Amino acid sequence: MSEKIQTKFNVPETDRERIVIIGAGFAGLELAKRLAKSKYQVVLLDKNNYHQFQPLFYQVAMAGLEPSSIVFPLRKMFQRNKHIHIRVTEVDRVDTEKQQIFTDIGYLNYDYLVLAIGAYTNFFGNESIAKKSISMKSVGEALYLRNEILSDYEKALITPDYDERQKLLDIVVVGGGPTGVEVCGSLAEMKMHVIPKDYPELNVSEIEIHLLQGGDSLLAGMSENASQGALDYLTELGVKVQLNTRVEDYDGEKVYIKGGQTIPTHKMIWAAGIVGNKIKGLPESCIQRGNRLAVNDYLEVEGVHRIFAVGDVAVLKSDEYPYGHPQVAQVAIQMGRFLAKNFDRQSKGKLREKFAYSDKGSMATVGRNKAVVDLPGWKFKGAFAWLVWLFVHLFSLVGFRNRFIVFFNWIVNYLTYDQSLRLIIRPKQRKGKN
Amino acid sequence: MSEKIQTKFNVPETDRERIVIIGAGFAGLELAKRLAKSKYQVVLLDKNNYHQFQPLFYQVAMAGLEPSSIVFPLRKMFQRNKHIHIRVTEVDRVDTEKQQIFTDIGYLNYDYLVLAIGAYTNFFGNESIAKKSISMKSVGEALYLRNEILSDYEKALITPDYDERQKLLDIVVVGGGPTGVEVCGSLAEMKMHVIPKDYPELNVSEIEIHLLQGGDSLLAGMSENASQGALDYLTELGVKVQLNTRVEDYDGEKVYIKGGQTIPTHKMIWAAGIVGNKIKGLPESCIQRGNRLAVNDYLEVEGVHRIFAVGDVAVLKSDEYPYGHPQVAQVAIQMGRFLAKNFDRQSKGKLREKFAYSDKGSMATVGRNKAVVDLPGWKFKGAFAWLVWLFVHLFSLVGFRNRFIVFFNWIVNYLTYDQSLRLIIRPKQRKGKN
Numbered sequence: 001m002s003e004k005i006q007t008k009f010n011v012p013e014t015d016r017e018r019i020v021i022i023g024a025g026f027a028g029l030e031l032a033k034r035l036a037k038s039k040y041q042v043v044l045l046d047k048n049n050y051h052q053f054q055p056l057f058y059q060v061a062m063a064g065l066e067p068s069s070i071v072f073p074l075r076k077m078f079q080r081n082k083h084i085h086i087r088v089t090e091v092d093r094v095d096t097e098k099q100q101i102f103t104d105i106g107y108l109n110y111d112y113l114v115l116a117i118g119a120y121t122n123f124f125g126n127e128s129i130a131k132k133s134i135s136m137k138s139v140g141e142a143l144y145l146r147n148e149i150l151s152d153y154e155k156a157l158i159t160p161d162y163d164e165r166q167k168l169l170d171i172v173v174v175g176g177g178p179t180g181v182e183v184c185g186s187l188a189e190m191k192m193h194v195i196p197k198d199y200p201e202l203n204v205s206e207i208e209i210h211l212l213q214g215g216d217s218l219l220a221g222m223s224e225n226a227s228q229g230a231l232d233y234l235t236e237l238g239v240k241v242q243l244n245t246r247v248e249d250y251d252g253e254k255v256y257i258k259g260g261q262t263i264p265t266h267k268m269i270w271a272a273g274i275v276g277n278k279i280k281g282l283p284e285s286c287i288q289r290g291n292r293l294a295v296n297d298y299l300e301v302e303g304v305h306r307i308f309a310v311g312d313v314a315v316l317k318s319d320e321y322p323y324g325h326p327q328v329a330q331v332a333i334q335m336g337r338f339l340a341k342n343f344d345r346q347s348k349g350k351l352r353e354k355f356a357y358s359d360k361g362s363m364a365t366v367g368r369n370k371a372v373v374d375l376p377g378w379k380f381k382g383a384f385a386w387l388v389w390l391f392v393h394l395f396s397l398v399g400f401r402n403r404f405i406v407f408f409n410w411i412v413n414y415l416t417y418d419q420s421l422r423l424i425i426r427p428k429q430r431k432g433k434n
Numbered sequence: 435m436s437e438k439i440q441t442k443f444n445v446p447e448t449d450r451e452r453i454v455i456i457g458a459g460f461a462g463l464e465l466a467k468r469l470a471k472s473k474y475q476v477v478l479l480d481k482n483n484y485h486q487f488q489p490l491f492y493q494v495a496m497a498g499l500e501p502s503s504i505v506f507p508l509r510k511m512f513q514r515n516k517h518i519h520i521r522v523t524e525v526d527r528v529d530t531e532k533q534q535i536f537t538d539i540g541y542l543n544y545d546y547l548v549l550a551i552g553a554y555t556n557f558f559g560n561e562s563i564a565k566k567s568i569s570m571k572s573v574g575e576a577l578y579l580r581n582e583i584l585s586d587y588e589k590a591l592i593t594p595d596y597d598e599r600q601k602l603l604d605i606v607v608v609g610g611g612p613t614g615v616e617v618c619g620s621l622a623e624m625k626m627h628v629i630p631k632d633y634p635e636l637n638v639s640e641i642e643i644h645l646l647q648g649g650d651s652l653l654a655g656m657s658e659n660a661s662q663g664a665l666d667y668l669t670e671l672g673v674k675v676q677l678n679t680r681v682e683d684y685d686g687e688k689v690y691i692k693g694g695q696t697i698p699t700h701k702m703i704w705a706a707g708i709v710g711n712k713i714k715g716l717p718e719s720c721i722q723r724g725n726r727l728a729v730n731d732y733l734e735v736e737g738v739h740r741i742f743a744v745g746d747v748a749v750l751k752s753d754e755y756p757y758g759h760p761q762v763a764q765v766a767i768q769m770g771r772f773l774a775k776n777f778d779r780q781s782k783g784k785l786r787e788k789f790a791y792s793d794k795g796s797m798a799t800v801g802r803n804k805a806v807v808d809l810p811g812w813k814f815k816g817a818f819a820w821l822v823w824l825f826v827h828l829f830s831l832v833g834f835r836n837r838f839i840v841f842f843n844w845i846v847n848y849l850t851y852d853q854s855l856r857l858i859i860r861p862k863q864r865k866g867k868n
Contacts (some may be wrong), residue, residue: 009592012635049588050857066500073856075632082634088588088858105592140860154483154522158443158539198509200516201446401846405839412835422507423484424522426574 009106011085016041019343020101020110022091022279024051024074026329027311028116030336036081038340039347043108045101047090049074052139053397055329056406058179060142062186063150063422064413067139069405072398091117093280096304112306114339115279115293119312119327122275122290132252133270136179147424148267157201163264169207170265172255174247175272176213177220178364181230183269184211185366188237193417209238210263212245212255214272219364219372221326226364226372229381233366247272274327276313288315292324297354299339310335316355325357329396334358365389368414443540445519450475453777454535454544456525456713458485458508460763461745462550464770470515472774473781477542479535481524483508486573487831489763490840492613494576496620497584497855498847501573503839506832525551527714530738546740548773549727553708553746553761556724566686567704570613581858582701591635601700603641606689608681609705610647611654612798615664617703618645619800622671627851643672644697646679646689648706653806655760656796660806663815667800681706708761710747722749726758731788733773744769750789759791763830768792799823802848 011018017040021028024046032044053070060067078084089103100107121135134145149171156168171187173180187209195204211218211234217227218234218241234241246258247268255263276291286294286302292315294302299314301307311332315324325331334357342352361375363385371386373379390410397403412418445452451474455462458480466478487504494501512518523537534541555569568579583605590602605621607614621643629638645652645668651661652668652675668675680692681702689697710725720728720736726749728736733748735741745766749758759765768791776786795809797819805820807813824844831837846852 010594010635048858049584050859066502067859068500068855068857071857071859073632076852076856079631085635087592088585143859150483151522158521160444197513198507201444201519404842408838408842418510422510423502423505424482425484425501425505425577 007106011043014041017111019112021114023116023118025118027332027336030333031340034340042084044086049088057136057142058182061145063146069402115309116311117277117313119274119276122273129250132250133268135270150424167264167266171267172210172263172265173269174212176218179271181364184209184239188239189367211239211241213243214246216243223374223379225379226374229372233370363389441540445477448475451545453546455548457550457552459552461766461770464767465774468774476518478520483522491570491576492616495579497580503836549743550745551711551747553710556707556709563684566684567702569704584858601698604699605701606644606697606699607703608646610652613705615798618643618673622673623801645673645675647677648680650677657808657813659813660808663806667804797823
């Protein structure tokens, strides 16, 4: 991020009040969509030119879906809304006094600023883990993981040394939340159904999948029914789950576990927690645990003026949620929708409302006919839970084309037990690119 | 490529004769498929784990198709053939005496070696052009071009300086063969139908598409009817075509044309010719113009023993084709098929046959309802030619899933005038990857 560019960047000046939204994740996108026909000018900033559907990253990593099926171009979404302006950039800092943000393409004034900047992987300060492990917080990372897994199988084929081959074949996943559980489940299914056909020369029994969880249960935010269900399913699929197990270090060759155990592997997937993305210029007082920004019932960031926070980066403490709401898509979407309503009320001279979260339940999938669902008042698992999971995710995708292609892929995968996207593709670079 | 690894790489030793095929393009893949049930052991080597369908690279570059729709994993193709062994590697040299090839994963003996190593972009020795231009000879390059085009539109939006903005918006394509014509046609359609909707803040009339052709007609290998048709279609679409125009240099900022003309642009696509890929260890005598390998009627490389060449890299001179056959998919496929038959005859103690090419015609597309087709005895263009082009390419794709997804995308694109895959996705790297 360079501060050299001090010019204002090009957004039309109108007599509308300008809302600048930083981040087109679930919260930012929902807000922008709801404001599309409002009386405000909306400027939506994101470092990518697309919205990413995080819950299906793991299927991209496991070669079940293409990146393009679970992301959606922002410009296409807002083609008909001439008061929404999209800019692809990263925001460095905010000047809360002058009401300006500073980005790598210049600065911009705002009347209202909404921080929907989300969260990234929390490495808890361990630099070696940050460097050597693989995270799953962007579709680019998911694609990288796919390429690594497939390349390593190819290498394993021509590696006669048993120990070296083990490092290529074995995978350690750290973190027993939905991402860790879903990754392990689909790795296990790939091992069972795909590897024997694609790599008849590999000994499948040599492939070990480890899931390491710090706490004493999987899917910590869900019911005991769900935690136990996920554990049973994974065990059934041959995943080696270790609870109460803390990873202390990783050097790219070996995972070091508290207590002395080590696991040799070239691939450690780190899904052990998240921490809010940062933006400079906010008072220290509003920054809470995990870099989350304290907001009031109107989702205004505490201690500053005309700045809001929504989604994973926001923390609204209440009696019911003393540590804030869970950092999940549902909360983000509801916050985005709520804030849009309040902007609308404000523009019509009405009183604003206070945010209230309506918990619609949560779910996770382990594999074919194996999922767990917690609805308010109804907890279930198995084939029906899996179908519910499929349909909820299908209809949450943006765009008819994406839904159709994902649906088609799922049908083919279900019938053939085969993902068929096992391609190691990397965009080529021009060597001399200036 | 390292010569350090001098160990033999792991392929089962059997009493079958071993055919090593280098390259899984049209020729190598056709040969491998036809040999799948033969009495030989087949080792198929490619630097990628997939076959690429080159004729549709330009649609990947133009965000009309996903890479995964036009490539197919080799392992999946040969899942049921246990005498075919696939290795992902690059071959460095051949020892024609010892009958061994040397690769970056070790060496291997062969009984028969087939060079299906194809061709890459010919920069005619100009290093600056090689470094600064964009080529279209792999799906990775096509994806790179897509990312560049989209990123540059985003940059153009925030570039107030007219001259700087021109460099971002304008594109120069060099080479009036099928690739150049197809790229220009779809760029022009994107300019017409997509940019005004996606980038209402850009002035579409500022976007210029230049096609520079060294010779005096487009699609040099086709009929005059086709050449003129392509020229008319492109002109109609607003592409600035210049014939008899030779590019002398490119520095990343400006294209220098013989005679003094210059065109400022950040993106020059180089599709002006190809040159055969090289493999060390062959006698100089067999290497012909454009690095092609001279073969006899049995496709044996001249001057060496038990080595064959097929596809773009092979040159079989005859009265009808004094400079060899055209370097196109049809020839490659027929050569692969022919060679498989001869291996089969040989294994049955029959006499081998001589290669004869049956020209089935050629075609190129410019855009919606705009294509040119030359069949033996029938030359036509327009909407019907376009439909023929679509169906021929659709049915040439490998795999039901690919055909279905490409078909679906084409239908959606046709109805909506919109490709909808305008995503700038790059697989993320681990910083500390060792």
